[in-house]
Amino acid sequence: MTTEPTPTPAPKSMDAIMALCKRRGFIFQASDIYGGINGFWDYGPLGAQMKKNLREAWWQDMILNPAWGQKGPNGERVKCVPVETRIIQHPKVWEASGHVGGFNDPMVDDKETKQRFRADHLRGLYTTSIPSEEMTSAVSAVVSSTANPKVNIVPRATVIASTEGEAVEAIKDKKLQKLLGIRSIDEPFTPFPEMSFWRGKVNFGKGTESVTLEVVPIETLKAHASTVPSPFTGKPGHLTEPRQFNLMFSTYIGATATEDDKAYLRPETAQGVFLQFKNVVDSTRVRIPFGIGNTGTSFRNEVTPRNFTFRSREFEQAELEFFCHPSESVEWYKFWRDFRMNWWKSIGLAGDNLILREHDKDELSHYSQGTSDVEYRFPFTSPGFGELEGIAHRGDYDLTQHQKHSGTKLDYFDTTRGERLPNGSKKGERYIPHCIEPAAGLDRGVLALLCEAYTVDASRPSPELLKLHPRIAPIKAAVFPLMDKDGMPEVAEKLYDELFAKFGKTGFIEMDAKQSIGKRYARMDEAGCPFCFTIDQETLTAQTVTVRDRDTGKQERIGLDKVGAYLGEKLGA
């Protein structure tokens, strides 16, 4: 999908947003009084309620009334059920899911310059005894196949690049050449036909030599860490062996806590769903296609937690695993992708800051037939975007993996499929369902909603406000007696009681009589409260109040007895 280049508005000030979040009690640093703890954030009163509103909206629109009651590609109402699964599961779960082994790529550090790079990005210049002219694909195939010779050959120089082409570009730089001990490049590098290396001619100081440029195998780095030259200095002996950074948090189960009791905190909630797939099918009258939803906390030991709450080490996900027949999976994938985009729009992220980005083919996991991200242009990613939710077509990968590792059958017997039998019923079909996974980050959602809602309008008496969608706003309404006397507080109290009884389940209802009316409006603007109802002199005589709209500042006068209905309509409650 190509996106039209949209004019990028000046990003909002993240500092100002963070200051407001702290000032008004949306988000605090975790363990603040101890100096904080890197990568962890707490929610204050308004933030906690706001996040709950977001979670409830998800639950409402994904579990109780999935996709707003829309019909799916099969022409029927979408059916979903919830589960609540644990943060800690059997350690083997994470071996099956692949998180323990290959969660991330091995990294190498240069001990001298302290720089770190991905081991598989290291390209080496190898001098060969075979002159460039004589190198044919037949010769190179023989050379490559003889006991993986490159493992035991140390490159003359190294450079960091994700492709050979990039590496060639990089070593055009004279300064880098000098660093790596390259006198001159005597023949430009060109790709060698049908092989994964490039060749050229280089002078390392002993005259022109034929060289190949190719990936330095990780095995070479392990076996010859002390002699492989650094890509930063050209000096050998400063690179560490490739190290696997495990992003999983580990813990120990039981009071004795030995290595045998090691367990992991989940890096995603999805696996809990796959583990209970069979139990849900067996205990609930659900039939494929259907979804299982799960919200909860996950943990990842991010290398660099940063950007406020965007990349936290502890975060909450709201994930749906939607199971369907393989033949319908692509249709369901498109259905959920489009619905999730519309859903984020419906709660206030409408506009150019939200995009749906389809992953390129080479970005996809080997098992996936499609993945899209719902991405938001955060102030700190602008003009780029940051991921809010990933919608992935996971195929039958997860159920197959767990079936293999657990030894438990996880297939599904579909009685609506197969040829029709003489008695009228279907023969049935046994298969492992495919799974479509819309996985949303609730903390990232809250952050995006806050960033989108944050508005500075210098023409207003109160320039800073949060234009939060009424469904998400933690404070739903405020009641103000214009003056703290003449019977107004008593009327306000009564109205407050009424609104509290009707809407107190959805969020806070506030009452405030302190200070000037302007300050009270300003306070509510900053907290994102969409509506303020003010009791004035006229209320006492004509039984009407003013409603002030947060976004426009406009006021209208409505009957005191109509306030409940008015607010109910606006909140969609």
Add this chain to the structure above:
RNA sequence: GCGGGCGUAACUCAGUGGUAGAGUUUCUGCCUUCCAAGCAGAAUGUCGAGGGUUCGAAUCCCUUCGCCCGCUCCA
């Protein structure tokens, strides 16, 4: 992990070796009022933490923690 910036009242910040400050906020009065209004008064500090130098440290030095930016990374 590297480099740069920052850390002083609830908030925004001033304070380059000599008694910790301003504005806002909050609170108490008064005023009585539809947009951070006015007047008077009051409250609020382990100067991020630890150590050192000094007669004396918010200030200089070392260590450490956290936040922001860039690099790096991002199943």
